[in-house]
Amino acid sequence: MEYLSTRDKSLRLTAAQAIKMGLSRDGGLFLPADLPTITAEELQALAGQDYQSRAVAVMGKFLSDFTAEELAGYAAAAYGPEKFDDPAAAPLRQVGGHTWCLELWHGPTSAFKDMALQMLPHLLTASLRKTGEDKTACILVATSGDTGKAALEGFADVDQTKILVFYPKDGVSQIQKLQMVTQEGDNVGVCAVEGNFDDAQNGVKRIFSDEAIRQALADRGCFLSSANSINWGRVLPQVVYYISAYCDLLAQGAIQMGDKVNYCVPTGNFGNILACYYAKKMGLPVGKLICASNCNNVLTDFIHTGVYDRDRPFHTTMSPSMDILISSNLERLLFDLSGGDDALIRDYMDQLRRTGRYEIRQDMKEALQELFYGGFCSEEDTTATIAALYADGYLIDTHTAVAAKVLADYRRETGDEGPAVFASTASPYKFCDSVLTAIGETPAADSLDRIGQLESVSGVTAPRRLAALRGKAVRFEGVTEKEKMDGVVLDFLR
Numbered sequence: 001m002e003y004l005s006t007r008d009k010s011l012r013l014t015a016a017q018a019i020k021m022g023l024s025r026d027g028g029l030f031l032p033a034d035l036p037t038i039t040a041e042e043l044q045a046l047a048g049q050d051y052q053s054r055a056v057a058v059m060g061k062f063l064s065d066f067t068a069e070e071l072a073g074y075a076a077a078a079y080g081p082e083k084f085d086d087p088a089a090a091p092l093r094q095v096g097g098h099t100w101c102l103e104l105w106h107g108p109t110s111a112f113k114d115m116a117l118q119m120l121p122h123l124l125t126a127s128l129r130k131t132g133e134d135k136t137a138c139i140l141v142a143t144s145g146d147t148g149k150a151a152l153e154g155f156a157d158v159d160q161t162k163i164l165v166f167y168p169k170d171g172v173s174q175i176q177k178l179q180m181v182t183q184e185g186d187n188v189g190v191c192a193v194e195g196n197f198d199d200a201q202n203g204v205k206r207i208f209s210d211e212a213i214r215q216a217l218a219d220r221g222c223f224l225s226s227a228n229s230i231n232w233g234r235v236l237p238q239v240v241y242y243i244s245a246y247c248d249l250l251a252q253g254a255i256q257m258g259d260k261v262n263y264c265v266p267t268g269n270f271g272n273i274l275a276c277y278y279a280k281k282m283g284l285p286v287g288k289l290i291c292a293s294n295c296n297n298v299l300t301d302f303i304h305t306g307v308y309d310r311d312r313p314f315h316t317t318m319s320p321s322m323d324i325l326i327s328s329n330l331e332r333l334l335f336d337l338s339g340g341d342d343a344l345i346r347d348y349m350d351q352l353r354r355t356g357r358y359e360i361r362q363d364m365k366e367a368l369q370e371l372f373y374g375g376f377c378s379e380e381d382t383t384a385t386i387a388a389l390y391a392d393g394y395l396i397d398t399h400t401a402v403a404a405k406v407l408a409d410y411r412r413e414t415g416d417e418g419p420a421v422f423a424s425t426a427s428p429y430k431f432c433d434s435v436l437t438a439i440g441e442t443p444a445a446d447s448l449d450r451i452g453q454l455e456s457v458s459g460v461t462a463p464r465r466l467a468a469l470r471g472k473a474v475r476f477e478g479v480t481e482k483e484k485m486d487g488v489v490l491d492f493l494r
Ligand SMILES: *Cc1c(COP(=O)(O)O)cnc(C)c1O
Pocket: 111, 112, 113, 146, 147, 229, 266, 267, 268, 269, 270, 271, 272, 273, 321, 322, 399, 425, 426
């Protein structure tokens, strides 16, 4: 299995090279040259297996330079009971006659990012070995909250890696901040940036393209790498759980082999729903790909009109992990829809950078609308959806509520009442404030008190690592101006 770049399809890399590099030198994203397939017989066989075995089977199709034994070792370590509080890793919960919720937050940091970031360190360290790399990979992360903690937890004390996370000083929830600044491990660093998420992200991007820093790091035996969802090693582990959900429905007798299932995904950077698209392209019987946005609805408009236009107000919402106006992973979908026209992709991305907008070809727009339904959910509807599901006995977070609402809209608008799965991307305990308010409670003044408050009101047990935050020592108190992030990196690697 070879990998090419969305901006240069003549490139040919191994999976290990693509995972190690993260982003192509031409600025494009890596993707497999040919997508493998999954047959009905294989799905039937996987229906009788556990999550770890499904991960080995699916990922093995893409990673021909890794052995099944290697992958089995990674899957056992990544998704085992030490890390995940549910033996199914990604359990499916029925919430209506034809509706299931795929719970992706049973990992160590209580957000779906763990599904990939528990696996990525194994893939990356093996990739360093396979490519004969002897330098230390220095992973730089800019986070709006969930990715930072999940990456820290995944890479803490992993050999031949160091990880440094930048978060916007006032742009993450109190619980998200505490999760990060109390992180243990000898190879980790966390620093607040005076600015918003875009400032942190732009700072990281600048460091990546700074030749002087690159050289300084090389002198210290390091090179820069990425744990953001632009890395193929993050997209691939996400393909697994869409296939796994279908296998669970088969195993439960809820569907017959071949029945189409609609999937609804709360979307920000387009990484999670892109993985579902790949599962469908591999042959998984997926009906509609339902792309759910909050009021930063740039993707809803794009699916409706074929015009991507990021020139619009940025809204800070109660589902902050979806507050994104530039969905990086869309580039991989566009490459596919264009039939692999790398020159066209370069042109679109260039237009986006220069003018903030591009419009796709008519044939691409038709293909897009055939595959995807786009919808969005207001703040009021997010609150109302949490309340409604809670009344039915199910406590969900703000991001999951966006998906539940858009799925309901899809059904009403199209009359398609077929079986559907919506993704639940975070534990409600990560967003206690909004969730308590939505179910009619007044949140306690102290953010850690709200965890116990939500627990006693709802009767749902809080994830143990969140509950344990209170006793943990703060290790990282550094704050930097956005112009001085490079100095923080050099200090960190001293
Ligand atoms: C990251 C995140 C999302 C958005 O996922 P993308 O892959 O960026 O589309 C949705 N919900 C939660 C809780 C997240 O952390």
